[in-house]
Amino acid sequence: MITTRLRTLGEAAMIPAMSSAEQMAGPRLPLPAEGGNHRPGRTRLRGPDLRWAIAFIAPYAAVFLAFVVYPFGAALWMAGRPSLYAELIDDPLYLPALVNTLLFVGLAVNLKMFLGLLLSGFFLRPRWWIKAVLAAFLVPWMVATAQACISFHWMLIDQRGLIDGLLAAWFGVDGPIWFNHRWLAFAANVAAYLWKWMPFWTVIFMAARMTIPRDVYDAAEVDGATGVRRFAHVTFPILANLYLICTLISVLWTLGDFTTVYLVSSGAPSLSTEVLATLGYHYAFAMAKPALGVAAVMSALPLLIPVVIVLMRRLQTSEVQL
Amino acid sequence: MSAAALPSGPARRRRSIRRATAEAGSVVLCIVLLIWSLLPIYNMFLIALDPDEGEIEFDGNIWPPEFSLEGFRGVVMQDARYLEDFWHQLGNSFAIGLSTMVLTLLVASLASFAVSRMRLGRASLLTNIALLTYAVPATLLVIPYFEIMHTYGLSDNLWAVTAAQVTFASPFGILILQLYSNLIPFELDDAARVDGASALQVYLRIYLPLMAPALAVVAVYSLLLAWNDYLYQAVLLSVRNMTVSMTQGQLFEDVDAPWNAMMAAGILYVLPPFALLFALRRYVAASLTMVGVKG
Numbered sequence: 001m002i003t004t005r006l007r008t009l010g011e012a013a014m015i016p017a018m019s020s021a022e023q024m025a026g027p028r029l030p031l032p033a034e035g036g037n038h039r040p041g042r043t044r045l046r047g048p049d050l051r052w053a054i055a056f057i058a059p060y061a062a063v064f065l066a067f068v069v070y071p072f073g074a075a076l077w078m079a080g081r082p083s084l085y086a087e088l089i090d091d092p093l094y095l096p097a098l099v100n101t102l103l104f105v106g107l108a109v110n111l112k113m114f115l116g117l118l119l120s121g122f123f124l125r126p127r128w129w130i131k132a133v134l135a136a137f138l139v140p141w142m143v144a145t146a147q148a149c150i151s152f153h154w155m156l157i158d159q160r161g162l163i164d165g166l167l168a169a170w171f172g173v174d175g176p177i178w179f180n181h182r183w184l185a186f187a188a189n190v191a192a193y194l195w196k197w198m199p200f201w202t203v204i205f206m207a208a209r210m211t212i213p214r215d216v217y218d219a220a221e222v223d224g225a226t227g228v229r230r231f232a233h234v235t236f237p238i239l240a241n242l243y244l245i246c247t248l249i250s251v252l253w254t255l256g257d258f259t260t261v262y263l264v265s266s267g268a269p270s271l272s273t274e275v276l277a278t279l280g281y282h283y284a285f286a287m288a289k290p291a292l293g294v295a296a297v298m299s300a301l302p303l304l305i306p307v308v309i310v311l312m313r314r315l316q317t318s319e320v321q322l
Numbered sequence: 323m324s325a326a327a328l329p330s331g332p333a334r335r336r337r338s339i340r341r342a343t344a345e346a347g348s349v350v351l352c353i354v355l356l357i358w359s360l361l362p363i364y365n366m367f368l369i370a371l372d373p374d375e376g377e378i379e380f381d382g383n384i385w386p387p388e389f390s391l392e393g394f395r396g397v398v399m400q401d402a403r404y405l406e407d408f409w410h411q412l413g414n415s416f417a418i419g420l421s422t423m424v425l426t427l428l429v430a431s432l433a434s435f436a437v438s439r440m441r442l443g444r445a446s447l448l449t450n451i452a453l454l455t456y457a458v459p460a461t462l463l464v465i466p467y468f469e470i471m472h473t474y475g476l477s478d479n480l481w482a483v484t485a486a487q488v489t490f491a492s493p494f495g496i497l498i499l500q501l502y503s504n505l506i507p508f509e510l511d512d513a514a515r516v517d518g519a520s521a522l523q524v525y526l527r528i529y530l531p532l533m534a535p536a537l538a539v540v541a542v543y544s545l546l547l548a549w550n551d552y553l554y555q556a557v558l559l560s561v562r563n564m565t566v567s568m569t570q571g572q573l574f575e576d577v578d579a580p581w582n583a584m585m586a587a588g589i590l591y592v593l594p595p596f597a598l599l600f601a602l603r604r605y606v607a608a609s610l611t612m613v614g615v616k617g
Contacts, residue, residue, distance in 0.1 A: 060432070067485055072466075075462055142546075151369075152362055249456070258460070277461035293465050
């Protein structure tokens with residue numbers, strides 16, 4: 001039975017799971033000093049200490065109330081009228097945007113995670129040139145999102161862009177006019193999103209893979225499991241829980257992603273590649289209908305809430321354990 | 323000696339062929355990954371180094387015959403259109419990024435100290451509630467923010483963007499700090515308390531110095547979050563208070579914007595996070611490789 005715990009910060013970073021109440025309370029994290037750990041929660045605070053504790057928590061509590069609770073309440077209030085949703089359904093822009101959102105989240109998240117998982121194994125191979133390629137691979141993560149998306153936009157603009165230019169110069173092919181075709185423009189959005197965010201998750205999976213003990217692989221090799229079989233029967237089962245949690249978190253983030261679609265295809269052709277995030281923005285600021293904008297984004301909540309519930313459950317019942 | 327340890331001739335040859343194909347495959351994959359990762363960056367440089375402003379076309383030369391630093395000059399000397407106030411815009415980006423970083427460090431370290439080092443009952447509930455922030459898509463909150471910032475008297479104010487970024491950076495910061503603080507023995511706190519230190523003194527003299535690696539990770543994370551943001555800056559700020567990130571939105575206002583200078587500005591904009599990460603690399607690497615114990 002393998003019970004290696006993932007404890008790298010990079011990975012913990014991504015995993016709210018680890019903060020589940022029981023985990024924080026229970027003495028499961030091995031402390032450098034063993035005896036006499038007074039875990040928080042054992043004794044009640046009194047007197048000046050209680051006042052200090054309240055003073056220390058107050059700044060964050062204020063931030064949370066002023067910038068999460070209040071705006072979210074305001075959003076619920078703004079989008080509360082049922083007539084807004086009737087208006088959404090009647091709008092010819094809404095349903096395509098909903099379909100795009102589902103496809104975008106489904107494709108971008110799964111491709112990003114699965115390729116990231118595969119690449120994390122590749123990048124751990126002990127070759128100097130692979131380390132060098134890893135450095136280049138991580139550059140997109142550091143480049144500011146807006147600038148990167150604009151670069152994609154110009155690269156694919158039409159026959160004048162870099163991609164079509166290369167196609168013409170090397171293969172003598174007339175490249176497509178990317179942003180004139182709904183699915184090509186959509187694919188461009190997905191590609192830009194993968195380009196920007198895949199490195200991040202690859203690093204997370206690399207950190208996780210490094211915690212898999214070497215002897216597990218040695219044992220697998222004795223049993224003749226190599227290559228694909230080793231991945232399918234050893235690596236993947238060990239990382240499965242982490243993979244699921246990362247995927248769920250990534251769904252939440254990708255659903256809220258605005259910049260990629262807004263700056264790469266910007267909805268072209270004729271607003272057919274909008275997602276709910278950009279459509280909400282379009283309603284709120286281009287059409288000056290803020291309530292409709294909130295309602296458009298809010299209509300993703302039926303998808304969002306199950307994801308949050310599964311995620312919270314996952315984090316309550318299982319600490320991130322291999 | 324088993325047969326596996328000493329393979330016969332053909333088996334060994336087959337294995338070496340397989341190894342050679344694997345090596346060739348990884349070289350090919352490396353080349354593909356290099357092209358994939360660097361092509362958009364290359365495109366940025368291609369446009370930024372073009373002598374003609376507004377030129378985004380690719381003329382078929384991988385290595386264009388003439389390079390020009392005109393775009394970069396236009397940015398630095400502030401005579402490119404839309405970038406007349408480049409240094410001011412960069413200053414605004416810095417103001418947002420640094421204030422987000424400092425406030426996130428302050429708010430998150432105070433909260434995580436109270437949660438993980440003081441004996442508060444049910445304190446860990448706070449972290450869970452904080453993490454609920456990530457269940458709300460950022461785009462859902464931006465529209466009410468726009469209205470609420472008026473109420474708070476922060477419309478078209480850099481602090482409005484900072485407040486939004488601190489809101490999104492803090493939960494992650496609290497989580498990281500809390501996980502890291504479990505590695506610091508409680509005996510240190512207790513010894514200080516016996517000597518009569520107050521909670522504030524323990525926080526300042528023991529907690530903060532020992533938490534330096536985790537604080538570095540939170541600093542990098544929060545700065546990158548604010549630095550990468552486009553949506554909140556575009557919505558909450560007007561042209562008067564532009565940031566470098568916002569200038570890229572000229573895409574929709576003016577197709578004939580001086581793109582060489584815009585891309586040059588984008589390239590310059592990437593440098594500060596690189597510098598920060600480089601400066602803190604030892605701390606970040608230490609935290610990233612803080613690998614757990616086998617159970």
